[in-house]
Amino acid sequence: MAVSLDSPGLRLAGRRLLAAIPVLWGVTFLTYVVMNLLPGDTAQLLLGANATPAEIRQLSVQLHLDEPFWVRYGHWLGGALHGNLGTSLTNGENVTTILGARLPVTAELLVYAFVGSVVLAVLLAVLAARRPNGIADRFSMTVSMMGLSIAPYVLAPVLVYFFAIKLGWFPAIGYTPLSQDPAGNIRSLTLPAAAIGFPLFAVYTRLLRADIVEQMQREDYIVTARAKGVAPWQILIRHALRNSLFGLITLVGLNLGTLVGAVAIIEPIFSLPGVGSILIESINDHDVPVIEGIVVVFGLVVVLANLAADLLYAALDPRIRYERAAS
Amino acid sequence: MNGEALLDVRDLRVTFTGRGRQVRAVAGVSYSVRAGQTLAIVGESGSGKTVSCRALIGLLPPAAVVTGSARFAGAELIGLSDDQLRGHRGTDIAMVFQDPTRSLNPTMRIGRQITEAVTAHRRMAKAAARERAVELLRLVRMPAPERRFAEYPHQLSGGMRQRVMIAIALACRPRLLIADEATTALDVTTQAQIMELLLELQRELGMALMLISHDLGLAAHYSDEVIVMYAGRIVEQAPARRLFARVRMPYTRALLDAIPSLERPAHAPLPVIGGRPPDPAARHAGCSFAPRCGNAADDCRAAAPPLAEHEPGHRWACWHPVGAKAAAS
Amino acid sequence: MSVPLPDLLAHAGRARAERDGAAAGRPRGRLAPLLRLWLPAGFLVVLAAACFIWPSIYPVPRPVGGSVLNANLPPLSPGHIFGTDPVGNDVLSRILYGGQVSFEVGFAVTAIGLVVGGLLGMAAGYWGGAADTVISRVLDVLIAFPALVLALAIAEGLGPSEVHVIWALSVFSIPASGRIARGATIALRERTFMLAARLSGTRGWRVIGRHVVPNIMPQLMTFSLLGVGVIIILEGALSYLGLGIPLPEASWGSMIAQGQQTLSASPDLVLIPSAFLFATVLALNLLSDALRERWGVS
Numbered sequence: 004m005a006v007s008l009d010s011p012g013l014r015l016a017g018r019r020l021l022a023a024i025p026v027l028w029g030v031t032f033l034t035y036v037v038m039n040l041l042p043g044d045t046a047q048l049l050l051g052a053n054a055t056p057a058e059i060r061q062l063s064v065q066l067h068l069d070e071p072f073w074v075r076y077g078h079w080l081g082g083a084l085h086g087n088l089g090t091s092l093t094n095g096e097n098v099t100t101i102l103g104a105r106l107p108v109t110a111e112l113l114v115y116a117f118v119g120s121v122v123l124a125v126l127l128a129v130l131a132a133r134r135p136n137g138i139a140d141r142f143s144m145t146v147s148m149m150g151l152s153i154a155p156y157v158l159a160p161v162l163v164y165f166f167a168i169k170l171g172w173f174p175a176i177g178y179t180p181l182s183q184d185p186a187g188n189i190r191s192l193t194l195p196a197a198a199i200g201f202p203l204f205a206v207y208t209r210l211l212r213a214d215i216v217e218q219m220q221r222e223d224y225i226v227t228a229r230a231k232g233v234a235p236w237q238i239l240i241r242h243a244l245r246n247s248l249f250g251l252i253t254l255v256g257l258n259l260g261t262l263v264g265a266v267a268i269i270e271p272i273f274s275l276p277g278v279g280s281i282l283i284e285s286i287n288d289h290d291v292p293v294i295e296g297i298v299v300v301f302g303l304v305v306v307l308a309n310l311a312a313d314l315l316y317a318a319l320d321p322r323i324r325y326e327r328a329a330s
Numbered sequence: 331m332n333g334e335a336l337l338d339v340r341d342l343r344v345t346f347t348g349r350g351r352q353v354r355a356v357a358g359v360s361y362s363v364r365a366g367q368t369l370a371i372v373g374e375s376g377s378g379k380t381v382s383c384r385a386l387i388g389l390l391p392p393a394a395v396v397t398g399s400a401r402f403a404g405a406e407l408i409g410l411s412d413d414q415l416r417g418h419r420g421t422d423i424a425m426v427f428q429d430p431t432r433s434l435n436p437t438m439r440i441g442r443q444i445t446e447a448v449t450a451h452r453r454m455a456k457a458a459a460r461e462r463a464v465e466l467l468r469l470v471r472m473p474a475p476e477r478r479f480a481e482y483p484h485q486l487s488g489g490m491r492q493r494v495m496i497a498i499a500l501a502c503r504p505r506l507l508i509a510d511e512a513t514t515a516l517d518v519t520t521q522a523q524i525m526e527l528l529l530e531l532q533r534e535l536g537m538a539l540m541l542i543s544h545d546l547g548l549a550a551h552y553s554d555e556v557i558v559m560y561a562g563r564i565v566e567q568a569p570a571r572r573l574f575a576r577v578r579m580p581y582t583r584a585l586l587d588a589i590p591s592l593e594r595p596a597h598a599p600l601p602v603i604g605g606r607p608p609d610p611a612a613r614h615a616g617c618s619f620a621p622r623c624g625n626a627a628d629d630c631r632a633a634a635p636p637l638a639e640h641e642p643g644h645r646w647a648c649w650h651p652v653g654a655k656a657a658a659s
Numbered sequence: 660m661s662v663p664l665p666d667l668l669a670h671a672g673r674a675r676a677e678r679d680g681a682a683a684g685r686p687r688g689r690l691a692p693l694l695r696l697w698l699p700a701g702f703l704v705v706l707a708a709a710c711f712i713w714p715s716i717y718p719v720p721r722p723v724g725g726s727v728l729n730a731n732l733p734p735l736s737p738g739h740i741f742g743t744d745p746v747g748n749d750v751l752s753r754i755l756y757g758g759q760v761s762f763e764v765g766f767a768v769t770a771i772g773l774v775v776g777g778l779l780g781m782a783a784g785y786w787g788g789a790a791d792t793v794i795s796r797v798l799d800v801l802i803a804f805p806a807l808v809l810a811l812a813i814a815e816g817l818g819p820s821e822v823h824v825i826w827a828l829s830v831f832s833i834p835a836s837g838r839i840a841r842g843a844t845i846a847l848r849e850r851t852f853m854l855a856a857r858l859s860g861t862r863g864w865r866v867i868g869r870h871v872v873p874n875i876m877p878q879l880m881t882f883s884l885l886g887v888g889v890i891i892i893l894e895g896a897l898s899y900l901g902l903g904i905p906l907p908e909a910s911w912g913s914m915i916a917q918g919q920q921t922l923s924a925s926p927d928l929v930l931i932p933s934a935f936l937f938a939t940v941l942a943l944n945l946l947s948d949a950l951r952e953r954w955g956v957s
Binding site for chain 1: 419429434438447450484495
């Protein structure tokens, strides 16, 4: 599948990348503004209530907190563009190191949640679309509706209660690194991934099922496939599902960005040492470099995910990929 | 041409039920097609011509209720389950559809769509299927068939896409090919090419051919026998030449008159048939064409005329046919 | 928080309407669609009435200031149908007052988003050009912004309170409505009656008021109903983190957070507010779906 380097798909992707840069910048800038507008002296917060004014002032100078807003942002931005995200105000550690240690955990959790929800969604949607209004379909609609109405923080304690406390199948809290024990690793991430993934699964199932059914009922090439004598399952999967995956891919890309919140809530519940766990602490501590670091990383992930979705779309949809227009 | 019917349709009816309404799309149609014969079914939109053909191999949506009989080489098709009908699709009866742009999957390569047809009924090695597909592309006179194999539909012109549709239809050597408005979406030159291709293929492969069209001129030119449908019923049927020499149904007459021809004086208004086809959901007593017919009289509105063979080989359904006096004499 | 994007729910709703229409011939009951609309609507009305009116007319133990002596009573104890929490407060009462908060925040934020976002979106969609570019960029940034971070920061900095929560969540709700309004307006712009209105010389805002608004209303409304559910969940999340409605005031989110600490001993402290949250959002989603079907929104 050769992709022409001059193809409109790649050019589109390039344009998107360029357009994303100001958005990324805007996000970091806005975060900086918000954090700095908040009342509360960072230095004071860090030192606690018993600090003397002299100590506070000394720390402020040390952390460059006395410099004007623009200068501080400039410093940070300059550093960031060189890959240096600064140091944490609370414990002086390198932000990059902190993130480096925690990102893999969050990444694994998210991958688990996404892959699980997509795979299950495809399975259920295909079963449901086979017989619209049949048993599988009604079941899928019910499950989707429920998943759309529940939030991860509502689902998590319920899952913990039933599957960890009552049934003991999974640990209620704690994280086992992959290198240490693969099976334990999966077990420790299953409930958090389910809490995050179930609402996603609901959304994807609903979309996919609707898309597939619409194709099966409305598209002419489905009629052609039937007229050829192709078996119904094969039509469903080879034609309808395949073309429906486009919409799903775009959606998955878009969803990635909304997960900061979910991660920030779920990780602490399960005591997972990921990025989400420190997000809230950092906000409480006004630890701006750490917050900015997280925001940058997530912003980047969102941009890249959307880009990947676009590229994938272009790669899969031959109409976009090839330059030659139909005569 | 041997005399026994390849396809024998009797009193075919198709009704759609939805939201408490019943829509009679096809209200009792009977005809037969012999092996190697070309039959044209002509009618305007909503006449039921497409629905009646799709009903034969079960391509209608689930809301459709099909009754009557359609025997293909003696085997009854109506009432079969989808699985059973699948055995006939492509192998016995194949269809070519109107809009090749929408009838081909835009994200699948041409070759794949053809091999899918080839292997639909028979397991075959991938290489063998590919070979057969290229052979089919050659059969439909596609230039550079091997290259086309790997291309996508949007890379081909309309005429080429329709050739691909024909190749797909012929994949399993059907004995009857139904071309449902196969050339309507093409420009005039390509139309002629595709029609010629269909006729050549018919001769080469010994298939029966059913042409569905709203274009009476096309039907005249390319078919052996013509059926005219209106409002879900057959209103006239005759061998092509006789139909055009001696039209009987006012509707058919009007269709013929509406064809623009070079002999007309310039800027003369085209005679059109006033009014619209009847609502298939409503039931009418009397002839469905009466509201628009020049010959309509009270008996037309009172009772629907039956389709009967008033002259040998020529059936029509009319109380007051055109040229009746001439025929009577 | 993963937000169910409005488009795909619309998509699903449309496919569902299609399915209903093309169903295998059996006559569609008139009853089922009506039930789908009125059951969730009825539930919401009853719940809202209970939350706002019941405490006024029927004595209910106060949601705060309970006595520790009463702590951790299980459900169905005398005088406390839902039991009490670790501090001694009556759970039923906290559910009702928490419900007030949820409804207030949900509808207030959605209303703000609808009005402000709607206006911005319609302006961007109708006039296009520079206005559109600017507004769209702003909306894009707001949407790309990690909403939770912003909400947390605001709540953190300004101190938790219901009003601050409403502000914080409005920042999130405005671009959501804005996008829908913009998209719908653009789709509408090309239709003939719109061209006619513009050609007739009617001024911009009048066209918008007379033609755009009534036509995009169904779409905006059904989307907003979904939005109420999302906002209620978000408010719950903020309260859960301690940055929304401050304790000891009642909020379903904070009740869940609190109850988590005694999950194995008294699961009902988590399960009861969870059930109410779930049921409320479910009803809102079902209602939105049913209205979408009724109004034929695509």
